[in-house]
Amino acid sequence: MKIIAYANAGRTALGVVTGATHFIAVHDVAPELPTGLIDILEMRDGLARLRQAVEGKSGDRALADVTLKPFLNRPNAMWALALNFKSHIAETGLQTNPDYPHLFMRTAASFVGAEEPIVAPPDEVARAFDYEGELAVVIGKPGRYIPVERAMEHVAGYTCLNEGSVREYQMHNRQFGLGKNFEASGSYGPWLMTPDEFGDPQRHTVLTRVNGVVRQRAPLDDMLIDVANVISYLSCGYSLRPGDLIAMGTPGALKPQPDDVEGLDLSRQYGPFPTPGLVHMRPGDCVEVEIDGLGVLRNRVIADPSYAGVE
Amino acid sequence: MKIIAYANAGRTALGVVTGATHFIAVHDVAPELPTGLIDILEMRDGLARLRQAVEGKSGDRALADVTLKPFLNRPNAMWALALNFKSHIAETGLQTNPDYPHLFMRTAASFVGAEEPIVAPPDEVARAFDYEGELAVVIGKPGRYIPVERAMEHVAGYTCLNEGSVREYQMHNRQFGLGKNFEASGSYGPWLMTPDEFGDPQRHTVLTRVNGVVRQRAPLDDMLIDVANVISYLSCGYSLRPGDLIAMGTPGALKPQPDDVEGLDLSRQYGPFPTPGLVHMRPGDCVEVEIDGLGVLRNRVIADPSYAGVE
Incomplete structure (x- = not known):
């Protein structure tokens, strides 16, 4: 799993990259997860829940359209x-x-x-x-x-x-x-x-x-x-x-x-x-x-x- | 002004010391101020507002009753x-x-x-x-x-x-x-x-x-x-x-x-x-x-x- 942070309307959001050009916005598939990566890491099963949320899905957002933070x-x-x-x-x-x-x-x-x-x-x-x-x-x-x-x-x-x-x-x-x-x-x-x-x-x-x-x-x-x-x-x-x-x-x-x-x-x-x-x-x-x-x-x-x- | 942080019901609160033994709880006199000192420092007039809120008052809480953090x-x-x-x-x-x-x-x-x-x-x-x-x-x-x-x-x-x-x-x-x-x-x-x-x-x-x-x-x-x-x-x-x-x-x-x-x-x-x-x-x-x-x-x-x- 490749996890990014990107600028999103003045705040920083998380995404999971799928393939060379696209990613899944975490708030699209797991809105209940925190918006900061460290907060997710601090949950005992945070990364596992993130993995489950994106499993089998492909990215619908282009990396080229966002700024990585x-x-x-x-x-x-x-x-x-x-x-x-x-x-x-x-x-x-x-x-x-x-x-x-x-x-x-x-x-x-x-x-x-x-x-x-x-x-x-x-x-x-x-x-x-x-x-x-x-x-x-x-x-x-x-x-x-x-x-x-x-x-x-x-x-x-x-x-x-x-x-x-x-x-x-x-x-x-x-x-x-x-x-x-x-x-x-x-x-x-x-x-x-x-x-x-x-x-x-x-x-x-x-x-x-x-x-x-x-x-x-x-x-x-x-x-x-x-x-x-x-x-x-x-x-x-x-x-x-x-x-x-x-x-x-x-x-x-x-x-x-x-x-x-x-x-x-x-x-x-x-x-x-x-x-x-x-x-x-x-x-x-x-x-x-x-x-x-x-x-x-x-x-x-x-x-x-x-x-x-x-x- | 002497500013302390102290343990208060599982969280950290701020106080201003008055005299040798007592302090004023910031949330008693300025509940609108943030509970973290750095947040107050980040406000342009944070310390001035804190000073104004405690001015002329004397502490009603004993330093001996709290744990400094x-x-x-x-x-x-x-x-x-x-x-x-x-x-x-x-x-x-x-x-x-x-x-x-x-x-x-x-x-x-x-x-x-x-x-x-x-x-x-x-x-x-x-x-x-x-x-x-x-x-x-x-x-x-x-x-x-x-x-x-x-x-x-x-x-x-x-x-x-x-x-x-x-x-x-x-x-x-x-x-x-x-x-x-x-x-x-x-x-x-x-x-x-x-x-x-x-x-x-x-x-x-x-x-x-x-x-x-x-x-x-x-x-x-x-x-x-x-x-x-x-x-x-x-x-x-x-x-x-x-x-x-x-x-x-x-x-x-x-x-x-x-x-x-x-x-x-x-x-x-x-x-x-x-x-x-x-x-x-x-x-x-x-x-x-x-x-x-x-x-x-x-x-x-x-x-x-x-x-x-x-x-």
């Missing part, structure tokens, strides 16, 4: 992993403890949905604004002190995530802080895919395209710490809640092709770790994160419309 | 500062960039209210469970790109905060991650005090007592980066929202008195930076964070009731 209303926690792909550890030269997930947090305000624009900081504020293509996991079943072998029972589904990062701010201190939390700097979507449809996350591949050029591509089994181990670790201290999100980390940059002028030009990189094949996100860009068998998260990048210049 | 319903972001007091930087030997606030995030789930127990991790999980007495700032007026000289206009008020930290988990990697986010590991309260009553935060002192012994005491002007500069910095990337909280960092440990057996015993410290005068929080302890002219935040520490042993 973030599907996690009021998430309690959005965790993210630093340095969880061997290729990214190698390109940064940074160290991480291989025995424990390297975790930090993001606010819901730092993410937009699949068809909303990502906002680049003004040049005067920062220039090293980077994509990070990732798999994200959404928790369905609450839990604490979860053993690794039962961790996957707590997963409600998966989505693509662009963990947009402002490197200058990230490097102000050891804690990433604001650098990972610029307003509307990242995105997730296009939908939540349930585990029965996605299968084993380690058997998929994540890739990131900027303006059509593939900039990251890595098998998800290149992760240092896998989904089950991250869930089990978190549950040692934190009670996982339905709707919590975990962004599983990003791989390194692909080596650029010989004719890739932009990817070869290190003089246009503002970050601390110049890397062939890395380009920054700039207003006007189209950035896509694709996970095979899951879908494509595609966002335009725009300049900050709220910025009125330096005082 | 966290007063921030569904905060959007809870920021915290690492290494913002010179005495704490000195005792850890760690480095921080003096030009920028050193920021990380906590979840609402990591905090309890003024009269709820703080939960210590089981010994098998972690032992270096530390208090951090702090001033916390709550945002009232939203804003982005806020100049330093206008930053204090965005403050709704102040409170005491215990930024309880699990050092073993904090040290697993460079990002603090789970170590700063154990469930119910910290607290804030007892109330939100508005700036007209609190005055200039730099002219106050924070202290922490464990079982009656003062373990931290520092003037708030020992901060590396002050409240106005933190607000202005955050607003470069993040749109501040009513109800956002900023914990301003903790000072170093006080040197123990000669007869202070516990404070002198470094062999009972499990953290990475043994420091005379530092003791860990343990079940049974009473921990108090006091800011002069603001109030005392007092919590009991309990063992985790949800822990059933290692499998």
Whole structure:
């Protein structure tokens, strides 16, 4: 099952995608269910009731007619992993403890949905604004002190995530802080895919395209710490809640092709770790994160419309 | 004005404290106002209406008869500062960039209210469970790109905060991650005090007592980066929202008195930076964070009731 949230008369409604182009509006087939995905996840049998309501039906609404929004209303926690792909550890030269997930947090305000624009900081504020293509996991079943072998029972589904990062701010201190939390700097979507449809996350591949050029591509089994181990670790201290999100980390940059002028030009990189094949996100860009068998998260990048210049 | 949240028939209600022992229930004098403090802060004139509703009245309910709860319903972001007091930087030997606030995030789930127990991790999980007495700032007026000289206009008020930290988990990697986010590991309260009553935060002192012994005491002007500069910095990337909280960092440990057996015993410290005068929080302890002219935040520490042993 693929669950979307979409803009509907000034509010956000839920849908279930059927096939490549159409979806079923949840309020058409199950008006008794809550309008927020987290509220449905919090019901013991919420996802099962949703599945039953759409079973055997085909979508009568076109995806092309709606705008997809973030599907996690009021998430309690959005965790993210630093340095969880061997290729990214190698390109940064940074160290991480291989025995424990390297975790930090993001606010819901730092993410937009699949068809909303990502906002680049003004040049005067920062220039090293980077994509990070990732798999994200959404928790369905609450839990604490979860053993690794039962961790996957707590997963409600998966989505693509662009963990947009402002490197200058990230490097102000050891804690990433604001650098990972610029307003509307990242995105997730296009939908939540349930585990029965996605299968084993380690058997998929994540890739990131900027303006059509593939900039990251890595098998998800290149992760240092896998989904089950991250869930089990978190549950040692934190009670996982339905709707919590975990962004599983990003791989390194692909080596650029010989004719890739932009990817070869290190003089246009503002970050601390110049890397062939890395380009920054700039207003006007189209950035896509694709996970095979899951879908494509595609966002335009725009300049900050709220910025009125330096005082 | 001192605003509390308290447990009332299974829900949380708001009150305004008048004098040392009594308060006015907001629903008694302004039933038209929302029941959540953030909802009131989100109204342009919410605090002014609350002030008007209680003006000249004295409290008819006893603080002793109610349980104080966290007063921030569904905060959007809870920021915290690492290494913002010179005495704490000195005792850890760690480095921080003096030009920028050193920021990380906590979840609402990591905090309890003024009269709820703080939960210590089981010994098998972690032992270096530390208090951090702090001033916390709550945002009232939203804003982005806020100049330093206008930053204090965005403050709704102040409170005491215990930024309880699990050092073993904090040290697993460079990002603090789970170590700063154990469930119910910290607290804030007892109330939100508005700036007209609190005055200039730099002219106050924070202290922490464990079982009656003062373990931290520092003037708030020992901060590396002050409240106005933190607000202005955050607003470069993040749109501040009513109800956002900023914990301003903790000072170093006080040197123990000669007869202070516990404070002198470094062999009972499990953290990475043994420091005379530092003791860990343990079940049974009473921990108090006091800011002069603001109030005392007092919590009991309990063992985790949800822990059933290692499998």
